[in-house]
Amino acid sequence: PAMPGSRCPRPALPILRWLPRYSRAWLPLDLLAGLAVGLTTVPQALAYAELAGLPLQYGLYSSFMGCFVYCFLGTAKDVTLGPTAIMSLLVSSYAFHEPVYAVLLAFLSGCIQLAMGLLHLGFLLDFISCPVIKGFTSAASITISFNQIKNILGLQGIPRQFFLQVYETLRRIGETRAGDAVLGLACLAVLAGLRAMKNHLPQAASAEPLAARISYLIVWISATARNALVVLFAGLVAYSFQVMGSQPFRLTGSIPRGLPAFRPPPFSLAAPNGTVPFQGMVEDMGVGLAVVPLMGLLETIAIAKAFASQNGYRIDPNQELLALGVANVLGSFVSSYPITGSFGRTAVNAQSGVCTPAGGLVTGALVLLSLAYLTSLFYYIPKAALAAVIIAAVVPMFDAGIFRTLWRVKRLDLVPLCVTFLFCFWEIQYGIVAGVLVSGILLLYSIARPPIKVLEGDVLLVQPGSGLHFPAVERLRDSVCSRALAASPPRSLILDCCHVSSIDYTVVVGLAELLQELRKHGLSLAFCGLKDPVLQVLLSADLEGFQHFPSQEEA
Secondary structure (H helix, E strand, O other): OOOOOOOOOOOOHHHHOOOOOOOHHHHHHHHHHHHHHHHHHHHHHHHHHHHHOOOOOOHHHHHOHHHHHHOOOOOOOOOOOOHHHHHHHHHHHHOOHHHHHHOOOOOOHHHHHHHHHHOOOHHHHHHOOOOOOOOOOHHHHHHHHHHHHHHOOOOOOOOOOOOHHHHHHHOOHHHOHHHHHHHHHHHHHHHHHHHHHOOOOOOOOOOOOOHHHHHHHHHHHHHHHHHHEEEEEEHHHHHHHHHHHOOOOEEEOOOOOOOHHHHHHHHEEEEEOOOOOOOHHHHHHHHHHHHHHHHHHHHHHHHHHHHHHHHOOOHHHHHHHHHHHHHHHHOOOOOOOOEEHHHHHHHHHHHHOOOOOHHHHHHHHHHHHHHHOOHHHHHEEHHHHHHHHHHHHHHHHHOOHHHHHHHHHHHHHHHHHHHHHHOOOOOHHHHHHHHHHHHHHHHHHHHHHOOOOEEOOOOOOEOOOOOHHHHHHHHHHHHHHHHHHHOOOOOOOEEOOOOOOOOOHHHHHHHHHHHHHHHHOOEEEEOOOHHHHHHHHHHHHHOOOOOOOOOOOOO
C-alpha cells in the first residue's frame, strides 16, 4: 500500500519496480554476469549434490528454478539462489541420502518460509546473533572441507559423522589413490592461485592500449570462471587417460540426460518393507523442518543485506522470505532439494557488474542447457576435482579473526561463539540451538540484572540504568531496602525512572511491596522522571502511599 500523501504506490511485484525502466545499456552487463554465475553454478551444483549425498543430477535440478523465481520476486539485484555448501550439509543430515526426502524437505521448507513471509515473522531471525552465525559457518567450513578429503584421497566407505570421519580417514590414509590425490591437490592449488589473482587484479583503465585491456579481460574471465575451467581441465585429463586405456581417477559416472519432469513432490516413499507415509517422513525429518527453512532464510537475508549495504540499495526482508519460499515450493516440483542464497555466486554476480535480477535468467538457461546437452560429458569429471571446488568455496567461510575481534571487543560474546562452534561438530542443529540458548540467557541476564546507580545525599536517589522488567524487580527491591535501611540514619528514597519506558503487573506488585516495607520502617519512596505509559500504569494500580514528582521536561 502507498504511504499517505504519496502519489505513486510501489508495485507489489518487485520485477515491476525495475523492468519498466530497464535500459539497453544494462543488457550486456546482465548477460555477462549471468554467464559468469552460470559457469560457477554448473560445477558447484554437481559438487554440492555429492556433498548432500544425492545423485549428481539433483544439484542441477536445484539450480535453475531459484534463478527464475528470484528474477520476478527478489529485491536485491546481486543475490542468486541455488544449492549451497551449508544447505547441502543440512540435507545430507536430514534427507538420509534419499532424493524423495530431499524434495519433500524443499517443499515443506518453502511452505514454512512462505508462511513466515506472509506473517511478517522475519524478525525471529534477529534472535540468532552474529557470534552464533560465525560459530556455525566456521564449524561448517571445517566439517565440509574434511568431508571432501576422502574424495581428494580417493577413499571409499568413509562414514559421514564428523569424528568417525576424522578417525577413519586417518586410519586408512595408507589406501590413498595417488592419481586422485595429485589431481585433487593440483586443482586446489590452481583454484587458490586464480582466486588470489582475481583479488589482486588492478582495474584496467580505458586509456590503456587494447592489448592490455584484452589481457585484463582474459585474466578476469579465467579467474571468475575458475571452477568451470578447473573441472573442464580435469575432465579432459581423465578423458585422455580413458582413451589410452587406463584410469587413475574415480569418475563422476553417468548422469541421466534431460530436464526433470514437472510433477508434485512425493508425499510417501516406497520402501522394501512397505510404504513410508507422509506422517512417517515428517517424523523422520524431525527438527530438520525447523533448521533447514531457518538457515535458508538466514543465509539469504544475511547475503542480501551485506550486498545491498555494500552497493547502496535497500532490500525488503519479508519480500526476500516470500521469494525464497516460492523458489523452494516451485523447485520441489522439478525435483530440487532446499536452496538458499549463495555467497560465492552472489559475489561473482556483483563483481561482474550485474544491473538487475534479470542476470538470473541467463544463469538458469545455462543450467537447463547443461541438463539437456552436456550430461554425457560430465561422466568424465573426476570426483577429486569436484571436491577441490567445494573446499575452495568453503575455506573462506572460516573466520579465524572473529575470535581475536571478540576477545578485544566483548569477551562475553566468545561464549555463544565457542558453544555453537564446538556443538556443530556433534550435530549442526544442536550447535545452533545451544548457541541461541546461550545468547538468550546472556540477553535475559542483562534484563534481569540491570545496573542500579545510587547517589547519596539527604535522600537516596536510586536510578535503574536500563528498563525495568519483571525478572529485575526482586533485585531492585533488595538493593533499595538494604541501602535505605543500612544508611545511618535510615533515609527516604527517590526512584528515578527516566530510563524505564514500560512496566508490567509483576513490577507493580513488587513496587507495592517495596512501598509497604519502607513505610513499616517509617521511610517514604517517591518516583520521578516517570514516562507517560509508566505513570498511567502506576496511577491505575492505585498504590497506597504513591507519590511522584514531574520530570524537568514536564515542569
